[in-house]
Amino acid sequence: MLKSTSPSLGMPLTLSRVPRLPSSSSVPGVVSCSDILATAARNLVTMVGGPYYRVRLGRKDGLVSNASLVQGNIAQPTMPLSDIISLFDSKGFSVQEMVALVGAHTIGFSHCKEFSHRLFNFSKTSKTDPAYYPKYAEGLMKLCANYTKDPTMSAYNDVMTPGKFDNMYYKNLQRGLGLLTTDQALSVDRRTKPFVDLYAANETAFFEAFAHAMRKS
Numbered sequence: 001m002l003k004s005t006s007p008s009l010g011m012p013l014t015l016s017r018v019p020r021l022p023s024s025s026s027v028p029g030v031v032s033c034s035d036i037l038a039t040a041a042r043n044l045v046t047m048v049g050g051p052y053y054r055v056r057l058g059r060k061d062g063l064v065s066n067a068s069l070v071q072g073n074i075a076q077p078t079m080p081l082s083d084i085i086s087l088f089d090s091k092g093f094s095v096q097e098m099v100a101l102v103g104a105h106t107i108g109f110s111h112c113k114e115f116s117h118r119l120f121n122f123s124k125t126s127k128t129d130p131a132y133y134p135k136y137a138e139g140l141m142k143l144c145a146n147y148t149k150d151p152t153m154s155a156y157n158d159v160m161t162p163g164k165f166d167n168m169y170y171k172n173l174q175r176g177l178g179l180l181t182t183d184q185a186l187s188v189d190r191r192t193k194p195f196v197d198l199y200a201a202n203e204t205a206f207f208e209a210f211a212h213a214m215r216k217s
């Protein structure tokens with residue numbers, strides 16, 4: 001049994017009856033670990049109010065798992081948006097699909113170290129990132145005041161409706177309530193802003209785009 005509890009969602013996610021899989025690349029005619037993860041992700045999205053989509057099955061698990069290969073293959077919140085766009089492009093995702101996928105930040109949380117540079121000694125002229133809505137920055141500063149001593153301190157990615165999969169993430173970005181540097185950048189950059197505005201105004205368009213992009217992954 002694989003069990004994980006996400007405090008941000010307030011409910012335990014239990015995957016029971018997951019078959020024990022050998023460590024080979026695939027289980028002929030059965031299922032791969034990768035397929036199970038993709039299906040579990042879809043189930044969670046649907047359970048918390050997001051779209052249902054059919055997961056395409058048949059992934060094969062890799063034979064190599066090497067921590068050093070991770071860096072450079074996943075987006076970091078400190079990356080310039082151009083690098084994020086290139087990274088997603090290299091995986092076959094357009095700018096619009098990337099903006100839709102990051103909408104997953106409508107749930108879950110981030111540890112203070114991921115955004116603390118926006119709160120403390122941001123620049124010579126401003127202690128906090130001026131892109132933050134001031135009261136939001138104040139709250140985050142209080143929350144993260146002791147994060148070096150307690151590295152588990154975290155904030156909701158979507159401060160308004162943290163446990164609901166909806167389009168609030170994009171509405172937040174328009175109001176300076178984007179938690180990570182990359183979140184906030186999406187609502188400013190001319191390549192991504194039109195999609196932020198579209199998904200903030202139209203939840204159905206977001207759900208369709210998210211489901212479509214997730215089915216590609």
Ligand code: HEM
Nearest residue numbers: 008075076077084101102104105107108109110111114182
């Ligand atoms: C611009 C690209 C992205 C960046 C820079 C980014 C960065 C991050 C960071 C730094 C965290 C916090 C991790 C932690 O403190 O434990 C996070 C959390 C999360 N991200 Fe992303 N992410 C990106 C795209 C995505 C995408 C494409 C998805 C899914 C389709 C996604 C889903 C999530 C979820 C669900 C969480 C919350 C995890 C939890 O509550 O434990 N992110 N992301």
